[in-house]
Amino acid sequence: MEHLHGSSAAVGEGGALPAPIPWLGSSGKVAPLDGAETARRASAPAAPQLIQIRRSPVAPKRAANPTTTVASTTMTNSGGPSAPTQPNKPKKAVKKLPGSGIPARKVIRALVWVRRVAQVGFLGLFLFFLFHTAFRGTFAATAGEPVRLPLPVEGFLLADPFVGAMTLLSTHTVYRGLAWSLVVFALTLVFGRVFCGWICPFGTLHHFFGWIFPSRYLRGNKRVEANKTHGWQAGKYYIMWGFIGAAAVGSSIGGLLDPICVAVRTIGLGVIPALQYFGVRSATVIASSNVHVLQSATDGTQDFLSRTVWTANQSYFHQTWLILFFLVGVLFMNRFIPRFWCRALCPLGAFLGVFARFSLFGMEKDHAKCTDCNLCLVNCQGADSPQGGVKHRQDECHMCLNCETACPEDVIKFRFLPKRTSTITKPDLQRRTLVAATAAGAVCIPGMRIGNWPDKAYSEKVIRPPGAVEERAFLERCIRCAECMKVCPNNALHPAFFEAGIEGLWTPILIPRIGYCEFSCVLCGQVCPTGAIQKITEKQKMGIGQKPISVGTAMYDQGRCLPWAMATPCIVCEEFCPTSPKAIWPEAVEVPKRDSKYQKQGEQAAMLTVKVQRPHVDPGLCVGCGACEKVCPIVDKPAVYVTNAGETRSKTNVILLENTAYGQS
Amino acid sequence: MSDPSRREALKRIGLASAALGGAVVTAKLVYDPGGFGLAQAAGKREVRDFRIHQAGLASAAKDPVFAIAKSSTDPAELVRRAVEAMGGMKRFVSRGDVVAVKPNIGWDRMPVHAANTNPLVVAEVVKLAFEAGAKEVIVTDASCNEANRCFQRSGIWRATYAVGANVILPSAHRFRDMRMKGDVLDQWPVYQPLVNADKVINVPIAKHHNLSKFTCGMKNWYGILGGRRNRLHQNIDVSIADLATFMRPTLTIVDATRVLLRNGPQGGNIDDAKDMHQVIAGLDQVAVDAYACTLIGELPANVKYLKLGHERGIGSMFWEQVPHVEV
Numbered sequence: 001m002e003h004l005h006g007s008s009a010a011v012g013e014g015g016a017l018p019a020p021i022p023w024l025g026s027s028g029k030v031a032p033l034d035g036a037e038t039a040r041r042a043s044a045p046a047a048p049q050l051i052q053i054r055r056s057p058v059a060p061k062r063a064a065n066p067t068t069t070v071a072s073t074t075m076t077n078s079g080g081p082s083a084p085t086q087p088n089k090p091k092k093a094v095k096k097l098p099g100s101g102i103p104a105r106k107v108i109r110a111l112v113w114v115r116r117v118a119q120v121g122f123l124g125l126f127l128f129f130l131f132h133t134a135f136r137g138t139f140a141a142t143a144g145e146p147v148r149l150p151l152p153v154e155g156f157l158l159a160d161p162f163v164g165a166m167t168l169l170s171t172h173t174v175y176r177g178l179a180w181s182l183v184v185f186a187l188t189l190v191f192g193r194v195f196c197g198w199i200c201p202f203g204t205l206h207h208f209f210g211w212i213f214p215s216r217y218l219r220g221n222k223r224v225e226a227n228k229t230h231g232w233q234a235g236k237y238y239i240m241w242g243f244i245g246a247a248a249v250g251s252s253i254g255g256l257l258d259p260i261c262v263a264v265r266t267i268g269l270g271v272i273p274a275l276q277y278f279g280v281r282s283a284t285v286i287a288s289s290n291v292h293v294l295q296s297a298t299d300g301t302q303d304f305l306s307r308t309v310w311t312a313n314q315s316y317f318h319q320t321w322l323i324l325f326f327l328v329g330v331l332f333m334n335r336f337i338p339r340f341w342c343r344a345l346c347p348l349g350a351f352l353g354v355f356a357r358f359s360l361f362g363m364e365k366d367h368a369k370c371t372d373c374n375l376c377l378v379n380c381q382g383a384d385s386p387q388g389g390v391k392h393r394q395d396e397c398h399m400c401l402n403c404e405t406a407c408p409e410d411v412i413k414f415r416f417l418p419k420r421t422s423t424i425t426k427p428d429l430q431r432r433t434l435v436a437a438t439a440a441g442a443v444c445i446p447g448m449r450i451g452n453w454p455d456k457a458y459s460e461k462v463i464r465p466p467g468a469v470e471e472r473a474f475l476e477r478c479i480r481c482a483e484c485m486k487v488c489p490n491n492a493l494h495p496a497f498f499e500a501g502i503e504g505l506w507t508p509i510l511i512p513r514i515g516y517c518e519f520s521c522v523l524c525g526q527v528c529p530t531g532a533i534q535k536i537t538e539k540q541k542m543g544i545g546q547k548p549i550s551v552g553t554a555m556y557d558q559g560r561c562l563p564w565a566m567a568t569p570c571i572v573c574e575e576f577c578p579t580s581p582k583a584i585w586p587e588a589v590e591v592p593k594r595d596s597k598y599q600k601q602g603e604q605a606a607m608l609t610v611k612v613q614r615p616h617v618d619p620g621l622c623v624g625c626g627a628c629e630k631v632c633p634i635v636d637k638p639a640v641y642v643t644n645a646g647e648t649r650s651k652t653n654v655i656l657l658e659n660t661a662y663g664q665s
Numbered sequence: 666m667s668d669p670s671r672r673e674a675l676k677r678i679g680l681a682s683a684a685l686g687g688a689v690v691t692a693k694l695v696y697d698p699g700g701f702g703l704a705q706a707a708g709k710r711e712v713r714d715f716r717i718h719q720a721g722l723a724s725a726a727k728d729p730v731f732a733i734a735k736s737s738t739d740p741a742e743l744v745r746r747a748v749e750a751m752g753g754m755k756r757f758v759s760r761g762d763v764v765a766v767k768p769n770i771g772w773d774r775m776p777v778h779a780a781n782t783n784p785l786v787v788a789e790v791v792k793l794a795f796e797a798g799a800k801e802v803i804v805t806d807a808s809c810n811e812a813n814r815c816f817q818r819s820g821i822w823r824a825t826y827a828v829g830a831n832v833i834l835p836s837a838h839r840f841r842d843m844r845m846k847g848d849v850l851d852q853w854p855v856y857q858p859l860v861n862a863d864k865v866i867n868v869p870i871a872k873h874h875n876l877s878k879f880t881c882g883m884k885n886w887y888g889i890l891g892g893r894r895n896r897l898h899q900n901i902d903v904s905i906a907d908l909a910t911f912m913r914p915t916l917t918i919v920d921a922t923r924v925l926l927r928n929g930p931q932g933g934n935i936d937d938a939k940d941m942h943q944v945i946a947g948l949d950q951v952a953v954d955a956y957a958c959t960l961i962g963e964l965p966a967n968v969k970y971l972k973l974g975h976e977r978g979i980g981s982m983f984w985e986q987v988p989h990v991e992v
Contacts (some may be wrong), residue, residue: 021963032677135811135813135814136813137812137813137814137816137817137834138817138822139817139823139826139827140823141817141822141823142820142823143775143776143784143817143818143819143820143823144775144818145813145817147817147818178922252901280837280838283838284838287838287841298838299838299839302832302836302838303836306836312812312813312834312835312836313836313837314836314837447987455808489811489813489814491813518773518810518811519773519810520773520814520818521811521814562899568899569876569898569899569900569901570898570899571875571876571898572898573929574875574900575874575875575876575931576772576809576931577931578810578931578933579933580932580933581928581934582928582929582935586875613875613876631895632895633893633895633898633899637892656673
């Protein structure tokens with residue numbers, strides 16, 4: 001009780017001293033306690049005091065309201081030109097800040113809302129694009145119209161400067177739409193890492209989870225502690241430099257952790273199919289009720305969802321457990337460290353952080369006014385030391401402007417061309433570690449390729465999408481963004497697990513058993529942001545007037561094939577073979593077949609003669625689409641299967657002496 | 666610790682008994698002595714018969730069973746004439762009917778390849794159904810290739826949407842298991858929009874088929890099946906007969922305006938198809954198929970499923986003896 005009196009008296013006297021901050025459990029700047037008071041405190045029962053402190057701000061503060069506001073107005077008017085505070089008007093819109101309660105500038109408060117709208121908007125746009133990374137067809141198209149997606153669904157990847165930089169280093173070129181990444185790059189040079197705080201959909205996801213998800217270990221002082229700058233935040237820079245090193249020796253493996261790639265891969269290959277599975281299963285249960293109203297309602301819902309969010313058929317993706325595990329892992333970390341991903345791992349954030357030093361916009365701090373209330377830290381996204389007494393870390397700052405909004409003391413100011421007296425612009429890195437990280441990334445690539453060299457021990461399962469460039473050039477370009485897998489209408493493309501070696505993790509491979517490559521479809525090339533899959537035309541792919549693009553060759557397992565081994569007619573493979581003339585040709589033969597009806601002991605089984613058509617592959621015509629493998633009725637291990645032998649993109653993985661006069665005779 | 670009070674003891678005993686009772690009741694309710702799936706096997710045979718009996722009976726002797734229109738090069742005109750010769754669409758479609766039109770939209774091929782039904786033919790059928798008073802006309806098929814692409818590139822989506830049809834794209838939730846109890850088709854997932862309408866009009870295209878030799882109306886019912894229908898090719902003729910037993914359409918309108926003569930059913934080479942400018946409308950799916958199969962130079966007697974259909978009494982494979990007209 002006495003202590004309380006003391007503190008409120010102090011507030012009254014000083015005017016500038018803050019009231020206790022309720023969720024921090026203690027007041028901001030407290031006058032040093034003398035020995036007697038400490039002793040009294042120690043002896044007094046703790047609990048009631050705590051309750052008192054927690055309750056106190058509400059009532060006394062309201063009472064003190066007019067005086068503090070007046071005080072602050074006068075202060076800011078004398079203090080600086082930058083605070084356009086209105087004279088004392090009864091406003092209810094602005095929540096009263098604790099402490100001196102100096103509200104942030106109007107423009108900043110507005111900008112915070114603009115930021116929130118932008119974040120929601122960009123996340124929405126990202127998801128909209130992701131949902132539409134699928135061909136759904138339209139009634140409006142004529143039969144001859146080439147099938148393309150109407151939207152630039154890969155837009156976020158095109159605007160990704162880290163992808164641009166990686167592929168620039170690995171291929172020494174900037175591929176088509178990747179020039180858009182200059183926009184984000186330019187934005188960073190003007191505003192710092194505004195991409196991280198305002199645009200990045202994966203960042204917004206973490207922002208959101210850091211907001212709704214914190215555990216009880218992440219409240220009050222613990223949150224303040226978590227949001228202070230930590231040494232491990234340098235980790236993302238070393239990761240980024242490692243990836244840059246890898247890119248320099250010819251591998252865009254950095255896409256494994258690029259946030260846009262991660263977002264497309266995890267949401268597109270994991271979250272959406274999982275939701276669809278759940279949705280379709282629930283609909284099936286509801287529809288089995290045989291109540292007509294329920295059935296038509298679920299049919300309508302399913303139709304709507306399959307035309308907006310997912311597609312008509314359930315997608316399955318090979319070994320996505322690791323992809324989802326990764327997503328759940330980084331989202332869960334928000335429980336303990338807000339935006340752990342952005343602060344510790346994100347190579348794109350690090351890349352932008354390197355260039356944030358040039359940004360024209362930035363923060364100025366007036367340390368003298370800081371009362372150490374730590375409100376800025378409670379709301380900080382980037383863990384970039386917005387509080388007084390330390391230098392601001394421009395390379396870590398997401399430009400979310402939360403700190404200035406939260407600051408009740410007029411300490412923090414964001415402005416163009418700020419004084420940099422209390423700012424560190426460069427990442428806090430050890431030069432040696434940086435060089436070591438880059439070198440490690442560079443030597444990793446040959447290290448990984450020794451075990452899976454494209455020319456040598458190359459897995460026959462690595463069937464690359466049609467239009468994919470030669471394997472080494474492919475690894476230079478492929479950023480594992482999974483756009484091609486998401487767009488594939490037949491669910492044929494899948495993230496490789498270790499089929500393509502450890503370096504090829506999550507690169508696209510065709511698994512015909514799950515889905516075959518639609519003959520006239522070139523959508524994977526359309527959405528590929530880096531040119532790992534070229535933007536081929538239908539004519540090139542189907543080989544109209546030229547040699548078609550082949551991704552492999554079909555082979556028969558005659559011991560399993562029904563007409564070959566079991567004297568049973570079938571040739572579904574031939575029926576589905578899309579080339580013209582067909583690469584699979586049937587040979588009509590009469591074969592003996594044992595009558596499988598039960599025979600008495602000692603009696604010979606009757607022998608029948610049946611006509612079957614035995615399929616053969618013409619390797620000169622086969623394009624390796626895998627339609628035959630997909631439809632083969634031998635379910636477990638099909639009697640016809642495709643391997644990458646004879647793929648067009650390779651000069652070495654060739655089975656036939658090439659007929660270079662194709663289509664010219 | 667002291668002993669529980671009487672009240673406490675009774676409460677605990679009561680709770681334990683309730684839990685046990687609940688478990689017993691649950692077990693009793695869902696007790697399944699036969700094991701998984703046995704209860705289902707008892708389902709009865711299902712048949713989908715959309716035929717117009719009264720219309721057929723009234724003047725069975727003189728009315729044609731099928732009509733061949735070959736006097737025009739305009740597919741829509743051919744459809745109109747053939748249906749007119751069969752007594753007009755009003756004979757088959759009543760006011761307020763939901764009509765399902767089942768073209769062949771099986772393949773990612775364009776109209777010129779003649780692997781899918783001609784969009785002009787399908788659109789004309791839709792128009793006629795609406796003119797006869799149909800409330801809703803559904804156009805759909807369970808495609809072999811990727812459905813969106815088939816629907817778009819066949820031109821059927823655009824053509825039928827333009828005349829007001831409800832084009833439904835096949836998706837997994839629209840298939841439900843049905844018991845056909847055929848010789849090879851027992852229980853199979855069936856595409857619901859096609860079997861739940863009031864009237865069903867089969868609009869197949871006549872074309873070559875490498876395994877069954879010829880595909881048209883009866884084989885077109887493959888498009889009502891989901892699941893792994895590739896297995897059916899081991900006994901393709903019996904499965905086609907089973908399907909034609911299960912599905913009895915109101916009307917079959919065969920598109921033979923352009924006919925795929927080789928490399929069926931998918932084709933892909935323009936030279937494999939030939940313009941024939943014929944549309945056949947009929948009540949008897951076997952007779953219609955038997956006639957159409959002569960167009961690709963095949964004898965009905967050589968097409969095994971036609972024989973099976975004839976033997977099962979679905980229709981007559983001797984189309985010359987069936988009353989028919991040419992218009």
